[in-house]
Amino acid sequence: MGEPRRIVIVGTGLAGATAAGALRDKGYTGEVLMLGQEAHRPYELPALSKGILLGQTDEPDWVHDEDTYARRDIELRLSTVVSEIRLAAHEVVSEDGTHHPFDRLLLATGSQPRRPVMTGVHLDGLHLLRTLDDARALRAELDAGRRVVIVGAGWIGCEVAAAARRNGCEVTVVEPMPLPLYRILGDTIAEVFHDLHAEEGVTWKLGVGVFGFTGDEAGRVTGVSLDDGSELPSDVTVVAVGAAPRVELAHAAGLELAGAVSGGGLDVDECLRTSAPDVYAAGDIAAHAHPRYGHRVRVEHWATAKDQGAHVAGNLLGGAEPYTASPYFFSDQYDLGLEFRGIADPMADELVVRGDLRAREFIAFWVRGDEVRGALNVNMWDDGDALSALVDGDIRVDRTKLADGDLASLVG
Structure with a gap:
């Protein structure tokens, strides 16, 4: 497999932007095109639920300086939606009808927050947190004294709770499990996080699910209905019940998906190669045949997106090196x-x-x-x-x- 003349990257998040930079670091002089639907240049996600919500910064950590893309001859097309991958023709098609040929293709489309199917989920004012715009919109509402209800007590839910309390909000977290982070940490360690947030003034509603959301005449969410028949009044409502890999493009193109992996994803081998020649995937979307664990692993954390993006660059250029790194993540709460x-x-x-x-x-x-x-x-x-x-x-x-x-x- 020789060196390609043109590499297209679908996705302008951390994995895609890291891969683009790594290609140039390795001396690649061919064309690099990045296509992404966000209007912002590539950025990292951790600050969205930490520094930005806390009011410590207005900006995320940008993957590269603004002038890097032009200086390193990386063509970055923002606000561009890719509508189709044509494997046989070796091209992707954007929503405006433009055809983008490739010799190698990297899919780094990331994931999107899950929106539960229930009454009132499309009311105005219901917050999901995934993008810079999401974080800025949520922070603007976290004023002291406001009643914040968070649905979900995973990492994002807990970090949003901590930020809201630091901003002086009244915070209630609803979680059907007996403890926050229960499935991730087990009861002994999860109890530490339960007690931490309780000491900081968070009200827990554990072991209870959400029935739906209620709104006012203007169509804005004003409350959260629980399946025990009670209702929580809410000035700010946040849904943090996990994320789903964005595999629609890959599925429509006929690439093999990972049905056996929790949360799905796109099947990739040890080298992050998909079921199609010349097509690779990295980051949240990749259900990776991990050589250390002996099964597929899909990880949504910052370090995996960054490390897989850097690693896959060598394989896009003709290498066949397995990705062997173990998952890593961090969190800050209070x-x-x-x-x-x-x-x-x-x-x-x-x-x-x-x-x-x-x-x-x-x-x-x-x-x-x-x-x-x-x-x-x-x-x-x-x-x-x-x-x-x-x-x-x-x-x-x-x-x-x-x-x-x-x-x-x-x-x-």
């Missing part, structure tokens, strides 16, 4: 900061805790057999390299040493 590495199943893996849960200074390990499958450090920052090595390497561990021993000595 004065609690955390990093999570790996993939764990808190309902099946054994939990080992190092440090003090009550002080919220600890490391949690999820162990399967004698291997660390996942590691979460909370307000402890000195052991990042050791945690990465434990998660990434084929290292047999002793649970007692995980809890009390020298972590560096475990990784050699």
Whole structure:
């Protein structure tokens, strides 16, 4: 597989923009075209639910400086919707009818927030959070004293709750699970986050679902109806019930999808190549045949989009290097900061805790057999390299040493 003359990237998020930059870093001199439907140049997402909502910044972290695209001869077409991929013709077609031929194609279309199917979900004023415009619109409503109801207690829901409380809002979070982040962290660690938000003044409505949303005569949402028959009045309503990969283009083109992976996605092999020659995928959309885990993995976090974008550039140029990095993400809520590495199943893996849960200074390990499958450090920052090595390497561990021993000595 020789070097292509023209590479088209569909998607102007972190994965696509990182790939474009990496192509130039590797000395590629052919054409690079990026197509994306947003009006803003590529940016990273973490600040949307953190710094922007907190009022600490008006801007996200931009993937590249504004002049980078022209200076590095990367053609960036914003506000452009791609309507079709024609695999046989090796071209994509945008909504305005323009045909864009490619030698290699990278799909980096990302994901979109899930909108539940229920009464009132299309009322004005109901907030989803995925884009810079979403974040700015939500922040404009987080005024002190306003009643904010958040549906969903995953990472986004918890971060929005923290930002709203810091802005002086009255916050209620509705979640059908018994605890926030329950499926991700299990009951012991999830309890830490429950107590943190409760101490900060968040009201929890746990173990109850949402029936629908009510509105006023102007068609604006004013309340959240719960399936126990009660209703929560709301000045600001946020739905944070997860995201879905944007696979419509890939599906219509006949590319193989990943039905067995939670949340779906687009099938890619170890090298991030799809079922079609010359077509690759990276970021939220990619259900990756991960060589370390022995099954497909689809991750929606910042680090995966960035790392896969950088990695896939070499394969777009003719390489065949497997992507082997373990997932990583971070979160900030009030004065609690955390990093999570790996993939764990808190309902099946054994939990080992190092440090003090009550002080919220600890490391949690999820162990399967004698291997660390996942590691979460909370307000402890000195052991990042050791945690990465434990998660990434084929290292047999002793649970007692995980809890009390020298972590560096475990990784050699």
